[in-house]
Amino acid sequence: MDAINGFAYILGDDINTDDIVPSHTLTMRDPHEMAKCTLEFIDPQFVKKIDKGNIIIAGENFGTGSSREEAVNVFKILGVKAIIAKSFARIYFRNLINVGIPGITLTWDENTFSKGDNLVISLYKGVIFNKTKNIKVEFAKLPEFLTNILNEGGIINQLKKMLLK
Amino acid sequence: MSKTVAEKILLEHSDLKEISPGQFIECDIDLIMVHEQLGGRIHKEYEKLGIDYVWDPNKIFFILDHWVPAPTISAAQMHQDCRAFAKKYNFIHDMGMDKGICHQVLPEMGFSRPGMLIVGSDSHTTTYGAFNCLSTGIGATDVSVVFATGKLWFKVPESYKITFVEELNKGVMSKDIILKIIGDITTKGAIYKSLEFHGIESLSIDGRMTISNMVVEAGAKFGVFLSDNKLENWIQKRSKEEYNVIHPDKEAIYEKTLEYNLSEITPMVAKPSSPGNAAEIENVEGIEIDQAFLGSCTNGRIEDLRIAAKILKGKSIDPKTRFIITPASKEVYITAMKEGLLDIFINAGAVVTHSTCGACIGGHMGVLGEGEVCISSTNRNFVGRLGAASSQVYLASPATVTTSAIYGKITDPREVL
Structure with a gap:
C-alpha cells in the first residue's frame, strides 16, 4: 500500500463519532444508506462534496467518542483513501487500521494543506508530497506491525490467511 | 522492572x-x-x-x-x-x-x-x-x-x-x-x-x-x-x-x-457540546431546562437513584420540565422499587422507564426536540447526541440533575441537601 494519491478535504478539531454517524442511523441495515448521513450535523452537504479519492485532513482528537466502527466504514464506502489528523482517538485509530484505511498522525497548518491540494502519501518513506504547494512533509512512519495489516487490506484479510494455514 | x-x-x-x-x-x-x-x-x-x-x-x-x-x-x-x-x-x-x-x-x-x-x-x-x-x-x-x-x-x-x-x-x-x-x-x-x-x-x-x-x-x-x-x-x-x-x-x-x-471539589457541569467543557455550577445556575434525565451506564445506579429520591421526597418537579429516570439495570430497578424510591419519583411527576441506554444515545424514551435544553447524568453531550442537532445538553451529577428538575433550571444541589 504505497503512493496514495488524492485530494485534501479539510475538517476541524474534535470531530466525534456521533458527528460522523449520528446514532439514529445506527439501526440502518444498509451501510450505504448510513453513509448518506455522514457528518450531516457538521455539514449537511458533506456527502455531496466528498469525492472518491479524497484524503481527509483533520485536527485534534479525530474520531473521539463511541467504538462504532460504522464511523470508519462510511468513509471507506465514500472512497476516502487516508485520514491525516493532528491526533486520533484510540478506538478510532484501531478501527481505521483494522478496516484498512491508513491513519497518519501529523501536526499541520494552512501552509501545509489547503482544501483540494493534490497529495501523494508514501507510507514506507513517511513522506507526504503536496503537489499543489510543491512541498514535502515528513511524518512518523507507522510501525511495521500496523503497515502489515494495511498491506493485507485490513485485519480480517490477514486473519483469514492465518486461519487457512 | x-x-x-x-x-x-x-x-x-x-x-x-x-x-x-x-x-x-x-x-x-x-x-x-x-x-x-x-x-x-x-x-x-x-x-x-x-x-x-x-x-x-x-x-x-x-x-x-x-x-x-x-x-x-x-x-x-x-x-x-x-x-x-x-x-x-x-x-x-x-x-x-x-x-x-x-x-x-x-x-x-x-x-x-x-x-x-x-x-x-x-x-x-x-x-x-x-x-x-x-x-x-x-x-x-x-x-x-x-x-x-x-x-x-x-x-x-x-x-x-x-x-x-x-x-x-x-x-x-x-x-x-x-x-x-x-x-x-x-x-x-x-x-x-x-x-x-x-x-x-x-x-x-x-x-x-x-x-x-x-x-x-x-x-x-x-x-x-x-x-x-x-x-x-x-x-x-x-x-x-x-x-x-x-x-x-x-x-x-x-x-x-x-x-x-476531594473536599475542594464542588458540583460541576459540562456545557454543550463536549464532556470537556467543564464549569463550576455557579457559572451555569439559572439556565432553564426542558428536560432532566437520570440514567445510563454512567449514573443510573442505586446510589444515584437514592440521592435523587432523597432530594425529591415530598417535592414535585417543575410543571414545565420533564424528568425521565431510567434505572441502569433490572437489579437496580427492583432495589429502587423495594426501597420505595419509585413511588417518590412517580408521585413527584417523573417518568420511570425500563432499563435501557435509551435517551443517552437519543435512541428512544426521551429524545430531545429542536432547540430543547436538557440536564443529563449521562456521559456525552455531543451535538445531536440526545436528539435534535439544535438541542443543548448539560452533563451533571444525579444530585444536580434532580435538583434542577425540581426548579426547572440548573440548580446547585447543595441548596437542598
Whole structure:
C-alpha cells in the first residue's frame, strides 16, 4: 500500500463519532444508506462534496467518542483513501487500521494543506508530497506491525490467511 | 522492572517475559462483551472469515440494551440478527433484553474481577476498571478477531497516577470528580493512556464505576482503580471465581502524577457540546431546562437513584420540565422499587422507564426536540447526541440533575441537601 494519491478535504478539531454517524442511523441495515448521513450535523452537504479519492485532513482528537466502527466504514464506502489528523482517538485509530484505511498522525497548518491540494502519501518513506504547494512533509512512519495489516487490506484479510494455514 | 497495574495485567496476559510502554503485544482475552453491535456490524465482518465456531462461547457476554424494547422496525431487525448469531455460535451468557445496560449488568453478575483483561464493543467498557481489572472498548473488526482467536493486539500504554485525598462534601458526587478531571486534562489529554486511581477508600463502588466509565471522555484506554476491602466484599457477594488483586510496584513509572483533594471539589457541569467543557455550577445556575434525565451506564445506579429520591421526597418537579429516570439495570430497578424510591419519583411527576441506554444515545424514551435544553447524568453531550442537532445538553451529577428538575433550571444541589 504505497503512493496514495488524492485530494485534501479539510475538517476541524474534535470531530466525534456521533458527528460522523449520528446514532439514529445506527439501526440502518444498509451501510450505504448510513453513509448518506455522514457528518450531516457538521455539514449537511458533506456527502455531496466528498469525492472518491479524497484524503481527509483533520485536527485534534479525530474520531473521539463511541467504538462504532460504522464511523470508519462510511468513509471507506465514500472512497476516502487516508485520514491525516493532528491526533486520533484510540478506538478510532484501531478501527481505521483494522478496516484498512491508513491513519497518519501529523501536526499541520494552512501552509501545509489547503482544501483540494493534490497529495501523494508514501507510507514506507513517511513522506507526504503536496503537489499543489510543491512541498514535502515528513511524518512518523507507522510501525511495521500496523503497515502489515494495511498491506493485507485490513485485519480480517490477514486473519483469514492465518486461519487457512 | 517496576510496573504499573496496566503493565502487570497486560504482561500476565501475554506470552512475553517483559513489556514496556509503546510496545505492540498480543494478549489473551478473559471476557468479551457485545451488545447490538453484534447485529449492526460484527456479524457481517465475522461471516467474512468463513468459520463456523467462536474460540470460546463461555467467554462471551451478550446483551441487548441500546434499543430495548425495540422502538422501530429496524431496531427489531437488528435484534433478530443478534439473536440468530448468538444461537448459531452457541453463546452461553445470552442475557436477552430485560436485564439492563451492559456496563451495569456485567459487574452485577460478577463477570468483572481483579486482574482480568476484558474488551467490549462499546467505548464505555472502561467502566470495569473500577474492579481492579483492565477493560476497554473495541470496534466490530477487533471483536471478530477476538471471537475467532481469543487474542487481540495492544499497544502497552503509559500510565497517569491520579491520587485522591480527603473526602467529598455533601451534595458532591464522583461525577463531579470525573467532570473536573476531564475539564482539567481535556478530552484529548489522556489519549491511549491508562489512568490509575489511588486514594480510593472513601469512594463507593458505584462512584468508582462512574469515574472509570468516563475516562474514555479524556481519551483514556483504561481507568483502573486499586483494590481494597470494599471491592473484595463486593466481588465475593457476586462471584465464586478466584481472582488476584493487582497492586502497582512502588517504583512504577508514571508519565504524569496528579492529585485531587476531594473536599475542594464542588458540583460541576459540562456545557454543550463536549464532556470537556467543564464549569463550576455557579457559572451555569439559572439556565432553564426542558428536560432532566437520570440514567445510563454512567449514573443510573442505586446510589444515584437514592440521592435523587432523597432530594425529591415530598417535592414535585417543575410543571414545565420533564424528568425521565431510567434505572441502569433490572437489579437496580427492583432495589429502587423495594426501597420505595419509585413511588417518590412517580408521585413527584417523573417518568420511570425500563432499563435501557435509551435517551443517552437519543435512541428512544426521551429524545430531545429542536432547540430543547436538557440536564443529563449521562456521559456525552455531543451535538445531536440526545436528539435534535439544535438541542443543548448539560452533563451533571444525579444530585444536580434532580435538583434542577425540581426548579426547572440548573440548580446547585447543595441548596437542598
